[in-house]
Amino acid sequence: MRYVIVGLHAAGRSACAWLRRLRPDASIVGVDPEAMPPYARPLISYVLSGELEPGQLNVEGPDFWDRLGVRVVSERATALDPDKKILTLASGRQEPYDCLLVATGSSPRPAGVQGSAAKEIHYFRTRGHVERILAACRPGGSAAVLGGGLVGFKLTMGLLARGMRVHLLVTSPQPLALNVDERVGAWAAEQLAALPNLALQTCVTAQSMEPEPSGGYRLTLDTGESLTVDLVAAGKGVIPASGWLDGSGLACADGLAVDQRLLTAAPEVYAAGDTAICRDVALGAPRINAIWPLAVEQGRFAAWNMAGQDCPYPGGLAMNSIPLFGRHVVSVGAVNPRLTRGCVSEVAEDRQGRYLKLVFDGSSGRIVGALGLDAAPRLGELTWAVRRGLTRDDIPTHWRRAPLSAAPLAARTEWLAKAAGL
Amino acid sequence: MVVKSVIIRPELCVGCMQCMIRCAEAHSESGVLALAVSEAVLAKPRIHIGVGPELRPFPNKCRHCEPAPCQEACMPGAIRSDIAEGLKIVDMARCIGCGMCGMVCPYFAIRYYPAAQVAGHGAVAIKCDGCHERVARGQVPACVEACVTGALAFEDVNRHMNAGVNRLANAALGVTA
Numbered sequence A: 001m002r003y004v005i006v007g008l009h010a011a012g013r014s015a016c017a018w019l020r021r022l023r024p025d026a027s028i029v030g031v032d033p034e035a036m037p038p039y040a041r042p043l044i045s046y047v048l049s050g051e052l053e054p055g056q057l058n059v060e061g062p063d064f065w066d067r068l069g070v071r072v073v074s075e076r077a078t079a080l081d082p083d084k085k086i087l088t089l090a091s092g093r094q095e096p097y098d099c100l101l102v103a104t105g106s107s108p109r110p111a112g113v114q115g116s117a118a119k120e121i122h123y124f125r126t127r128g129h130v131e132r133i134l135a136a137c138r139p140g141g142s143a144a145v146l147g148g149g150l151v152g153f154k155l156t157m158g159l160l161a162r163g164m165r166v167h168l169l170v171t172s173p174q175p176l177a178l179n180v181d182e183r184v185g186a187w188a189a190e191q192l193a194a195l196p197n198l199a200l201q202t203c204v205t206a207q208s209m210e211p212e213p214s215g216g217y218r219l220t221l222d223t224g225e226s227l228t229v230d231l232v233a234a235g236k237g238v239i240p241a242s243g244w245l246d247g248s249g250l251a252c253a254d255g256l257a258v259d260q261r262l263l264t265a266a267p268e269v270y271a272a273g274d275t276a277i278c279r280d281v282a283l284g285a286p287r288i289n290a291i292w293p294l295a296v297e298q299g300r301f302a303a304w305n306m307a308g309q310d311c312p313y314p315g316g317l318a319m320n321s322i323p324l325f326g327r328h329v330v331s332v333g334a335v336n337p338r339l340t341r342g343c344v345s346e347v348a349e350d351r352q353g354r355y356l357k358l359v360f361d362g363s364s365g366r367i368v369g370a371l372g373l374d375a376a377p378r379l380g381e382l383t384w385a386v387r388r389g390l391t392r393d394d395i396p397t398h399w400r401r402a403p404l405s406a407a408p409l410a411a412r413t414e415w416l417a418k419a420a421g422l
Numbered sequence B: 001m002v003v004k005s006v007i008i009r010p011e012l013c014v015g016c017m018q019c020m021i022r023c024a025e026a027h028s029e030s031g032v033l034a035l036a037v038s039e040a041v042l043a044k045p046r047i048h049i050g051v052g053p054e055l056r057p058f059p060n061k062c063r064h065c066e067p068a069p070c071q072e073a074c075m076p077g078a079i080r081s082d083i084a085e086g087l088k089i090v091d092m093a094r095c096i097g098c099g100m101c102g103m104v105c106p107y108f109a110i111r112y113y114p115a116a117q118v119a120g121h122g123a124v125a126i127k128c129d130g131c132h133e134r135v136a137r138g139q140v141p142a143c144v145e146a147c148v149t150g151a152l153a154f155e156d157v158n159r160h161m162n163a164g165v166n167r168l169a170n171a172a173l174g175v176t177a
């Protein structure tokens, strides 16, 4: 059996490790121009802020792939022929496969800025990106960050830590609009507004970027204002890196649709991670949740299925854990106002400002999301609860009243019976 | 796969919290309760007595899952399974305190505190490490040593499972002996 794994980051690495465990003798070929040495991309924000050294990005030694028995081809895949079962690489080289995994993840969403300098916008996804931003940073300089989502936030905090003055330009009415509710978003905006060296502007979009004769760039906004800055960086979300599959009959611009076994429409071609459109258990609909734990988990399920087992993937859901201004914001499932219309929420709050909100479906009472600000770190249980389809009545009153001291929800054996379908 | 592990029998727990105290002691710098209480960074327990079903005490700790959701979520690879067989142990020096592991642990088995072992870091993930160093020295985990009611026991998991299956089968078949 010849397995080919395209993309060797979170999902691809996990799939390789499980395939090797399940099929000790199989031939496994990994294809990724960025495979060596293995690193973890979320750590680039810690390198930008100076909390980690660039060398600490690496999570495995350079002999990792050899030890795992994976032959790595450091190239980009450019085409797939599912009928002939052949993968074509940038050099023209061809890799035949019996079973293939697409784990090519995602790429930064283009910032949508016009102008002759727009190509100099820094994106923030790879080791190379953070190296380039660090080279362009200088204390006392100024930067514009486009996007108030998680990556925009991390860029902002990192650039501030490097001594830059930052203009954070957010299209939505509040930062982190997709990840938190109005209340926590407003708190984050308040905290940002109080930061020295930071100017937060909401409901604004950068339209064009031109070089300034004296150095730096002029950024024109849709409000008619303009800003002169030394560096422009964007964190406007991600798009699935599935464009290379155009022509294979598989790809769709929004990612790769998969069935319960993570199999795409082509035989023996599976997908996992940021490129795979899986069922979202909170929303009950297909959706990409581009986060690390799901990429690793899907890599494992894909490997199990690729190794011939029949392991239906239970589905993913959004999960975020954001250390913010000395506090901790956590969210699972549906919490943002757009996705929670018609839902009923219940809030527990104490005098220290700890806040835990549970969101239930308005008609079925099923828990669909939760959001915490410095709440007891119990969101893992709520993730479990969303996945198991627990309802409001399943969550005991004492758990809701005193989430710091309650035993785990999973301690209740009747739910184990429910989960097992007894 | 680990053979011996801490088995919890919540029905025997009286909520005395001795296990929490002895766990914190075992993970303190000095390892001695009298000194541990005045250490600069207080050691925290890795086992907790929570309010369980019918408001009864419920001892709760890491189950050392396999595969472990916390390990899959850990981006810097700080949760390791190569330190002691069958145990998921946080390498505090690698932990960045991101909280992703707590996001996915179904059992509320991970908490976040500063730790003396990594002074100067912010809060790091603190969870049960199976007292692997004590066990390597031939001791039982500190919580088990502290538990006088038998609610915590260091036992062969497979034998425990077999006994459970037998109990279930007997119940299903109406065997009372």
Ligand SMILES: Cc1cc2nc3c(=O)[nH]c(=O)nc-3n(C[C@H](O)[C@H](O)[C@H](O)COP(=O)(O)OP(=O)(O)OC[C@H]3O[C@@H](n4cnc5c(N)ncnc54)[C@H](O)[C@@H]3O)c2cc1C
Pocket: A006, A007, A008, A009, A010, A011, A012, A031, A032, A033, A034, A035, A041, A042, A043, A044, A045, A075, A076, A077, A078, A103, A104, A105, A106, A107, A124, A125, A126, A151, A154, A241, A244, A272, A273, A274, A275, A290, A291, A292, A293, A295, A321, B098, B100
């Ligand atoms: C700054 C930052 C912070 C983040 N923070 C968090 C966080 O705190 N928590 C969290 O859960 N998630 C976080 N994420 C998201 C997380 O990193 C991703 O969800 C995760 O990396 C997805 O893994 P993946 O394997 O699906 O794809 P990717 O990580 O995108 O990896 C895809 C791999 O495929 C390769 N590839 C792409 N195209 C091709 C091709 N044509 N041929 C061959 N190889 C190809 C790429 O080189 C890459 O190595 C963060 C991301 C960033 C950028």
Ligand code: SF4
Pocket: B061, B062, B063, B064, B065, B068, B069, B070, B071, B088, B104, B105, B106, B107, B108, B109, B110, B127
């Ligand atoms: S911390 Fe939680 S998820 Fe991790 S091994 Fe322990 S019980 Fe499992």
Ligand code: SF4
Pocket: B073, B074, B075, B076, B077, B078, B079, B090, B094, B095, B096, B097, B098, B099, B100, B101, B102, B124, B125
């Ligand atoms: S808090 Fe530490 S152990 Fe937990 S996921 Fe983050 S880095 Fe890993």
